[in-house]
Amino acid sequence: MTLITEVGLRRVLDSRGNPTVEADVYTDDGGFGRAKAPSGASTGEHEAIELPVSEAIASAREQAVPRLVGEVYAGDQRSVDAALHAADGTDDFSEIGANSAVAISMAAAKAAADVLGAPLFQHLGGTFRGDELPTPLGNVVGGGEHAADATDIQEFLVAPVGAPSVEDAVFANAAAHAAVADILDERGHACGKGDEGAWAPSITDEEAFEVVEQAVDAVEDEVGFEMRFGLDVAAAEMYDDGVYHYSDGTRTPEEQIDYIAGLIDEYNLVYVEDPLDEEEYEGFATLTDRISTGTLVCGDDLFVTNVARLQEGIEQGAANSILIKPNQIGTLSDTVDAIELATENGYDAVVSHRSGETEDTTIAHLATATSAPFIKTGAVGGERTAKLNELIRIEHNA
Ligand code: 2PG
Ligand code: MG
Numbered sequence: 001m002t003l004i005t006e007v008g009l010r011r012v013l014d015s016r017g018n019p020t021v022e023a024d025v026y027t028d029d030g031g032f033g034r035a036k037a038p039s040g041a042s043t044g045e046h047e048a049i050e051l052p053v054s055e056a057i058a059s060a061r062e063q064a065v066p067r068l069v070g071e072v073y074a075g076d077q078r079s080v081d082a083a084l085h086a087a088d089g090t091d092d093f094s095e096i097g098a099n100s101a102v103a104i105s106m107a108a109a110k111a112a113a114d115v116l117g118a119p120l121f122q123h124l125g126g127t128f129r130g131d132e133l134p135t136p137l138g139n140v141v142g143g144g145e146h147a148a149d150a151t152d153i154q155e156f157l158v159a160p161v162g163a164p165s166v167e168d169a170v171f172a173n174a175a176a177h178a179a180v181a182d183i184l185d186e187r188g189h190a191c192g193k194g195d196e197g198a199w200a201p202s203i204t205d206e207e208a209f210e211v212v213e214q215a216v217d218a219v220e221d222e223v224g225f226e227m228r229f230g231l232d233v234a235a236a237e238m239y240d241d242g243v244y245h246y247s248d249g250t251r252t253p254e255e256q257i258d259y260i261a262g263l264i265d266e267y268n269l270v271y272v273e274d275p276l277d278e279e280e281y282e283g284f285a286t287l288t289d290r291i292s293t294g295t296l297v298c299g300d301d302l303f304v305t306n307v308a309r310l311q312e313g314i315e316q317g318a319a320n321s322i323l324i325k326p327n328q329i330g331t332l333s334d335t336v337d338a339i340e341l342a343t344e345n346g347y348d349a350v351v352s353h354r355s356g357e358t359e360d361t362t363i364a365h366l367a368t369a370t371s372a373p374f375i376k377t378g379a380v381g382g383e384r385t386a387k388l389n390e391l392i393r394i395e396h397n398a
Contacts (some may be wrong), residue, residue, distance in 0.1 A: 001027075001028075001029050001073065001075065001115070002027045002028070002029060002031055002073045002074040002075035002076075002111070002112050002115050003027060003028040003029075003070065003072075003073055003074075004025060004026070004027055004028075004068045004069055004070070004071070004072050004073070004074050004080075004108065004111075005026050005027060005028050005069060005070065006024070006025070006026040006069060007023065007024065007025055007026075007064075007065045007068055007069060007104060007107075008023070008024035008026075009021060009022070009023055009024075009057045009060055009061060009065075009100065009103070009104075010022050010024075010057070011053050011054065011057065012036060012358070013358075014036075014038070014039055014356045014357060014358050014383075015195070015356055015357045015358065015381070015382075015383040016039075016195060016355075016356045018039065018356060019053040019054075020036055020037050020038070020039055020053060020099060020103075020356070020358060021036065021037045021053055021056055021057060021060075021097070021099045021100050021103045022034065022035070022036045022037075022103060022358075023035055023036075023100070023103035023104045023106075023107040024107060025068075025074055025104065025107040025108045025110070025111040026111065027073075027074050027111050027112070027115055029115050030114075030115065031074060031111040031112060031114040031115035032110075032111055032114050033074070033106075033107040033108060033109065033110025033111030033112070033113070033114055034107055034110065035102075035103050035104075035105075035106035035107040035109075035110060035360055035362055036103055036358040036359075036360040037050075037098075037099035037100070037102050037103045037327055038325075038327055038353060038354035038356055038357045038358065038360070039099070039327070039354055039355075039356035040325075040327075040328075040354045040355060040356065041145045041146060041195060041355045041356065042144060042145040042146070042154060042234045042236070042237050042301070042355070043301075044236065044278055044300065044301030044302070044304040044328065045236070045278055045279075045301070046278070046301075046304045046306060046309060047098070047304045047327075047328045047329075048092050048093040048094075048098035048101070048304075048327070048328060048329055048330040049092050049093055049094040049097065049098055050097060050098055050099045050327070051094070051096075051097030051098075051099060051100070053099065055097065056096065056097025056099045056100040057100060059095060059096045059097060059100070060087075060096040060097065060100035060101070060104065063087040063088065063095065063096050064083065064084055064087035064088070064096050064100065064101070064104065067083040067084075067086060067087045068080065068083055068084075068104070068108075071083065073112075074108040074109070074111040074112040074115070075112040075115065075116075075123075077105075077108065077109055077112070077332055077333055078333050080104070080105060080108040080109075080331075080333075081105055081331035081332065081333035081334065082333075084096070084101045084104060084105060084330070084331055085331070088101065093330040098327055098328075098329070098330040099327065101330040101331055102326050102327040102330050102331065102332075105326070105330070105331040105332045105333070106326065106332060106360070106362045109123060109124060109332055109362075110362070119365065119394065120362065120365035120369075121364075121365040121366075121368035121369040121394060122369075124332070124336075124365060124366060124369035124370075125368065125369025125370060125371075126369075129368075129369055129370075129371060130371040132371050132373075133166045133367075133368055133391060133394065133395055134166075134351065134367040134368065134371075134372040134373060134374055134375040134391070135159060135160060135161060135163065135166075135169055135373065135374050135375070136160070136166070136169050136170055136173055136374070136375050136376075136377060136379075136388060136391065137157040137158070137159050137230065137271060137350075137374050137375070137376040137377075138157060138158045138159075138160075138173030138174070138176060138177060138378065138379030139155045139156070139157055139196045139197065139198040139376070139378050139379055140156055140157070140158050140173075140176050140177045140180045140198055140199065140212060140215065140379055141155075141156040141180055141198050141199050141200075141201065141208050141211065141212055142154055142155045142156060142194045142196065142198035142199075142200060143194065143200055144234045144237055144238075145234065145237050145355075146194040146195040146196055146198070146200070146355050147192075147193075147194030147195065147198075147200030148200075149200075149202050150191075150194065150200035150201060150202060150203075151200075151201075151203065151204070151205050151208045152205050152238065152246045152247055153205050153208070153231055153232075153233050153234075154232050154233065154234035154237070155196070155198065155231060155232035155234070155273075156198070156208055156209075156212045156229060156230075156231060157229060157230045157231065157232065157271060157376065158172075158173050158176040158177075158212070158215070158216055158219075158227060158228075158229045158379070159227065159228045159229055159230055159270045159271060159374070160172040160173060160223075160225065160226075160227050161226050161227070161228050161270060162225030162226030162227070163223075163225055164225065165395060166391045166392055166394075166395045167392050167395060167396075168223065168225070170388045170389075170391065170392060172219055172223050172225075172227060173379040173388075174379055174380060175219045175222065175223070176212075176215050176216060176219045176227065176379070177197075177198075177199070177379040177380050179214075179215035179218050179219055180199055180211055180212065180215045181199060183211050183214050183215055184199060184201050184203075184211060187207075187211070189201040189202070189203055193381075195355040195356070196353070196355050196357075196378045196381070196384065197378050197379060197380045197381030197384055198378070198379070204247070204248070205246070209263070209267060212229055213229070213267060216228070216229050228268060228269070228270040229267065229269065229270070229271075230269050230270050230271025230272055230273070230295075230296075231263070231269060231271070231272050231273065231275075232273040232274060232300065232376075233260070233272065233273065233274050233275045233276075234273075234274050234300075234301070235256065235274050235275055235276050235277055236274060236277050236278040236301045239276075239277040244256045244277075253276065253277075253280065253283050256275070256276060256283070257275075257276070257283055257286055257287050257290070260272060260275040260276075260287060261287060261290050261291055264291050264295050265291075268294075269295055270294070270295060270296065271295065271296045271298060271321075271350075271374065272295060272296070272297055272298065273298040273299075273300050273323060274298070274299065274300045274301050274302060275287060275297065276302075278301035278302050280302075281302070281312060281313060281316045281318040282316065282318070284297065284299065284302060284313065284316075284318035284319045285316045285317040285318045288317060288318065288319055288320055289317065293320075296320060296321040296348055296350070296373075296374075297319045297320050297321060298319060298321040298322065298323050298348075298350055299313060299318065299319040299321070299322050299323065300323035300325075300352070302318065302319065303319075303322045303323070303338070304325075304328045304329065305322070305323070305324050305325055305326070305328040305329040305334070305335055305338045306328070306329055306334075306338065307334070307337050307338050307341050310322055310338055310341055310342060310347070311341065313347075314341075314345045314347070319347070320346070320347055320348065321342075321347055321348040321349070321350055322338065322339075322342045322347050322348075322349055322350070323350050323352050323376070324338060324339055324349050324350060324351045324352060324366075324370075324372070325351075325352050325353075325354060326362070326363070326366070327354065332366075335366070336370070339370045339372075343370075348372075348373050348374070349370060349372055350372055350373065350374040350375070350376060351363050351366050351367035351370070351372045351374075351375045351376070352375070352376040352377070353376060353377040353378060353383075353384065353387065357378075357383035357384065358383055358386075359382065359383055359386040360386070361386050361387055361390040363375065363377065363387055364377070364387040364388075364390040364391045364394065365390070365394070367391075368391070368394050375387070375391070
């Protein structure tokens with residue numbers, strides 16, 4: 001049962017128009033699963049290696065497929081992922097590519113769920129998973145590596161924390177995205193969108209805070225439940241020569257901590273991702289210590305979904321939350337290990353998309369299966385709404 005009989009790999013488009021890996025997994029009892037690898041732009045230094053797509057496909061066909069077909073059961077995710085590691089033989093998937101590995105790993109899970117006739121979240125999380133669905137963090141304004149000539153801070157994320165349902169939350173985020181456009185228009189800042197569908201105006205971070213706060217207040221009045229907002233600073237992208245580089249000058253690490261702590265206070269931020277460089281465990285610990293428990297300080301480039309890096313963070317008290325991206329580590333088993341280590345140690349595990357995405361919906365199921373408090377997957381745009389609409393379907397048992 002669920003013995004893998006065929007693995008197909010092909011090149012397909014991602015949302016930036018770049019090639020990515022799509023994997024198909026078939027089993028002997030009629031199971032079929034298909035998944036696609038996402039791709040980052042502001043990638044962490046310690047992520048598993050994404051190979052050029054043709055190379056990743058050729059190498060996985062040669063090394064991994066023979067170890068899977070007729071050998072491994074798709075329902076046994078640990079064995080699937082162990083076979084991928086054995087085929088690769090490195091500690092960062094630099095031989096078969098994390099892009100091939102993650103696509104195969106997720107496709108196998110989908111094939112197993114298909115055989116069960118169960119939704120993917122149920123196969124991944126089990127029957128007794130909690131009922132809580134994640135609150136979507138919606139990217140409404142952004143810049144950094146995701147848009148040229150826009151804000152220094154990479155993402156301004158609205159968080160409908162009081163929403164009574166995922167459906168209400170998703171629509172509140174879309175309303176905030178629309179409200180931001182109106183406010184920008186009133187202020188004379190016509191603009192396009194960045195890679196994740198957020199508005200990418202050529203304004204200062206200071207003005208972006210005003211705009212987002214105004215939009216969040218307006219939507220909060222309209223929907224009647226609490227809306228807050230947060231950030232992905234993606235500070236590793238700004239850090240060079242010991243200082244953080246902003247359009248209007250630089251900040252030392254100490255100044256950066258003061259600045260972020262001040263923003264958390266001033267805007268009552270619910271979520272701050274990568275406020276400091278990816279090697280700054282100590283700085284993360286200082287900041288986490290300084291702020292109240294009502295704010296998630298989340299490590300993305302800091303932890304890269306990697307248990308060893310997370311363990312280091314736990315020991316130092318760095319951050320209180322981890323961003324979870326399966327392609328940063330290459331398999332679902334490694335991903336779930338990171339989530340388990342996090343939750344056992346009181347860290348919230350927030351599941352996330354990448355800036356380069358596809359219509360794949362695996363992360364909506366992963367966030368549901370693991371009772372993630374938040375999922376970061378944009379507010380608008382087809383590759384983002386694929387996940388948001390899937391969450392609505394999950395909520396409706398559809
Ligand atoms: C991030 C992500 C997703 P990228 O930094 O959190 O928002 O961006 O995929 O470019 O790393
Ligand atoms: Mg990030």
